[in-house]
Amino acid sequence: PPFFFTNYKPALWTNVTPQVFAAKSHGILYLTSNCDVESSRDSFAYVASRYMDIDSVGACGHSHDWPQRLHSLEYDASGTSLRTKWGSYGPAARALLESYHFRLLIISTLCENYFAEKIKQTLAAGTIPIYLGIRNSHDWDPGIAAGVHPAMIHIQDFSGLRDLAQRVKE
16 A cells, blocks of 8 residues: 555544435535646646536635635644645645545646545545546555445546536435
């Protein structure tokens, strides 16, 4: 497994019951502030939003603001914003993810065997990643590795956005 899954507790995502999932209040989150990257993820998210209701909360394709109730979670004990630290949105990101059923997660550079820590963050919040990143993503899917079922929706498994949207709806 990737280095960041070595201490990963499968219970963080295997114990997401239908009741926990049903208690989530939002559909699909797109959370990124590194815009215009090699993978063209912002363009993909824009086109995908024609088929699915996607809340873009980061700077890229921004359509929704961070919920006011989470602003206090963006600062550490000394008052320093956690959002100024690369990749560390801390408790605010976790709380935001916990309210969504899915997260559209597209890696900035599409290459072989690169698996982002954002997968762990998303699964730990009980949110299902809709993932596009590496061609061999099934090899790195923790659900498949555990011999259970995919823990993610792999975008490359679908013939188009209409099929993907239908699966997400199901």
